[in-house]
Amino acid sequence: MAGIYIHIPFCKKACHYCDFHFSTNWKYKQEMINALMKEISLQKDYLSGETIETIYFGGGTPSVFSGDEINKILHTIEQTQTVASNAEITLEANPDDLNAEKIKQLRQTAINRFSIGIQSFFEEDLLWMNRAHNAKEAKVSIQRVQDAGFENITCDLIYGYPLLSDKKWVSNIQTLVDFGVPHISSYSMTVEPSTALASFISKGKQIPMNEDQSAGQFELLIDKLSENDFIHYEISNFAKEGWISKHNSNYWKGKKYLGIGPSAHSFNGNNRQWNIANNNMYLDAIARQIIPAEVEELTFTQRLNEYTMTSLRTIWGLDLVKVSTDFGREYADSLLVSSQPFIEREWIKSNGNILTLTQNGKLYADHIAAQLFAEELH
Numbered sequence: 001m002a003g004i005y006i007h008i009p010f011c012k013k014a015c016h017y018c019d020f021h022f023s024t025n026w027k028y029k030q031e032m033i034n035a036l037m038k039e040i041s042l043q044k045d046y047l048s049g050e051t052i053e054t055i056y057f058g059g060g061t062p063s064v065f066s067g068d069e070i071n072k073i074l075h076t077i078e079q080t081q082t083v084a085s086n087a088e089i090t091l092e093a094n095p096d097d098l099n100a101e102k103i104k105q106l107r108q109t110a111i112n113r114f115s116i117g118i119q120s121f122f123e124e125d126l127l128w129m130n131r132a133h134n135a136k137e138a139k140v141s142i143q144r145v146q147d148a149g150f151e152n153i154t155c156d157l158i159y160g161y162p163l164l165s166d167k168k169w170v171s172n173i174q175t176l177v178d179f180g181v182p183h184i185s186s187y188s189m190t191v192e193p194s195t196a197l198a199s200f201i202s203k204g205k206q207i208p209m210n211e212d213q214s215a216g217q218f219e220l221l222i223d224k225l226s227e228n229d230f231i232h233y234e235i236s237n238f239a240k241e242g243w244i245s246k247h248n249s250n251y252w253k254g255k256k257y258l259g260i261g262p263s264a265h266s267f268n269g270n271n272r273q274w275n276i277a278n279n280n281m282y283l284d285a286i287a288r289q290i291i292p293a294e295v296e297e298l299t300f301t302q303r304l305n306e307y308t309m310t311s312l313r314t315i316w317g318l319d320l321v322k323v324s325t326d327f328g329r330e331y332a333d334s335l336l337v338s339s340q341p342f343i344e345r346e347w348i349k350s351n352g353n354i355l356t357l358t359q360n361g362k363l364y365a366d367h368i369a370a371q372l373f374a375e376e377l378h
Contacts, residue, residue, distance in 0.1 A: 001053035001084070003250045004077060004279040006036060007261030008059040009279055012094075016130045016200070017158075021263035021277040022060040032261075033069055033288040036094060037076040039260050042291055044080040046258050046268060052083045054247035056090045057111075061132075063093035067105025074110055078349075088246040090115055095141035096133040103148045113152040113245075114145050115185070121175050126164050130196070142179050154183035154245065159221065160214030162207055169217050173224045182243035186221055187236055189212045212239035215363050222359060233315040235365055252310045271297045301376045304331060308371040317356035331374060338372045 010029060011022040068090070068203035069178040078082060090113040091106065098116070123135040132214055133141075145153055147323055155176050159169055164259070170300060176184055189209055191198050222232055230238040237248055250257060259266040263277035267319060273293040285292035298306070304327045324332035339355055342348040345360030358367060 001250075002047045002050040003054035003056065003247055004040075004052055004081070005058060005247075005257055005259045005264055006062070006073060007275075008057060008062040008065060009062050009262050011059070011061045012096075012132045013066070013130060014196065016128070016196040017192070019195050020060065023279055026064070028279065031283055032279065033065070033072065035273050035283050036073055036261055039291065039306060040076045041080055042075070042286070042289065043258055043260065043266075046266060047081070047256055048268070049082070049188065050256060052077070052081045052087060053087045054090070055083070055094075056247045058092050058115075061094050061097065062091050063097035063102065067102075067107075067109050070106070070109045070111065070313060088113055090154075090245075090247055092117065093141070093242045094132055095137040098141040100144065100174045105146055107148060112150070113306055114150055114154070116141055116145070116153065116155045118155045118172075118176070119158045120164070120168075121172050122168055124250040125161075125168075128161070128163050129158070132277075132330060139175070139179075142181065146179070151182070152243065153181050154185055154239075155181050157184065157186045158189050159186060159217040160209055162210070164213075164217070166217065166220060169220060170224060173221060177224075177228045180242040183245060184225065184230065184264040185236055185248075186219065186238070218363065219359070222362070231315065232362075235313045235362055249314075251318070252314045254307060254310060266293075271295055299376065300327070301374050303327075305369075305373045308335070308372050308374075309366075311367075312355070312369050312372075313365055314359055315356065317351075317354040320355065322354040328371075334374065335372055342368055342371075 007021070009022050009032065010026055011024055013024060014022075030253060031116060062070075067111060074089070077276050087112050091111045092115045094117050118138045121135050121138050126134060126138075142153065157172055158196060172263070173184075191209060197206065201208050225232065225238045230240060231244065233244050233250065233254055237245065239245065254267050254269075257266060259275065260276055262279050262282040262340050265272065265274045273295040276285070276292040282292055304323070307323070307326075308318060309360065318335070320332040323335060335355070335377070339348050339350070342361065343350055347360055347364060349356050357368065361368060
């Protein structure tokens with residue numbers, strides 16, 4: 001089983017914290033749709049005929065596309081790939097796009113899961129982030145999608161920024177719980193280079209983010225969702241029983257995926273490739289039947305370290321038997337030795353041949369993974 005990710009590189013406005021690839025110029029929207037379909041055809045052999053179990057429209061803001069435009073892209077996938085009858089098909093959407101007409105259109109597509117970019121239910125927070133929607137739209141969009149019969153919904157929330165008190169943070173979480181949303185993705189506010197937020201901080205117009213605040217709100221998130229029977233199945237992802245995202249899980253389990261569109265990444269088990277993050281250059285290359293991607297062949301050590309990093313982020317953990325089978329017994333033994341200091345510190349829990357992060361360990365996931373990495377052999 002494999003997945004397909006489609007990057008829709010258009011937004012209405014630029015959020016101050018976002019460093020994803022997008023454009024607010026929609027002049028070449030139709031040309032982009034045609035190019036996406038053309039790239040799907042050009043890349044038809046990348047996944048070696050594996051059945052497609054997930055399709056994910058990300059961005060950017062995929063909800064700026066109409067139902068008909070989404071259907072054209074899905075039809076091209078169906079013509080070039082074998083898609084599972086129960087495939088999870090997700091559309092990322094901004095609340096302001098989810099009006100009654102748009103939801104009616106999307107009911108006429110195969111979309112069966114929504115990822116709604118809420119971020120906060122407080123007006124001042126949304127203005128600070130420069131989001132396109134307001135607090136009322138945040139709530140109304142969820143209700144509309146539910147009323148239209150969509151049950152498989154995930155919402156995004158952001159924590160760890162100056163305006164967000166713990167009281168407001170708990171309120172944001174509780175609002176999603178009260179709506180009965182079965183999946184929540186939540187991220188700490190990070191300051192990426194070349195964003196408006198980074199510029200504001202460098203000029204002294206905005207105070208830096210506070211790591212202690214972020215850590216504390218992450219722990220509040222874990223505790224609050226645990227109380228409400230959510231499974232913390234990956235560092236940033238929580239789901240009720242039966243609602244874990246197949247697409248998200250595929251990334252962490254190392255399954256193959258094909259990325260379509262400017263800046264989209266792909267992985268087929270042996271190499272990674274990533275398309276150019278420039279709309280005009282992407283359109284020009286695809287028009288010439290060229291996939292504008294850089295390719296990196298993964299070394300043995302890179303594949304081992306990638307498995308270490310991704311598996312530790314999940315509830316399923318790092319499987320030492322799998323490491324022994326796929327990479328060699330000596331690497332499994334080495335990982336067990338390297339993990340001992342973290343086991344003693346109660347940052348890693350060992351259960352048979354499975355290593356998982358404890359709640360405290362989740363605060364240091366990247367640091368722990370880096371300490372467990374094997375060194376590249378020359």
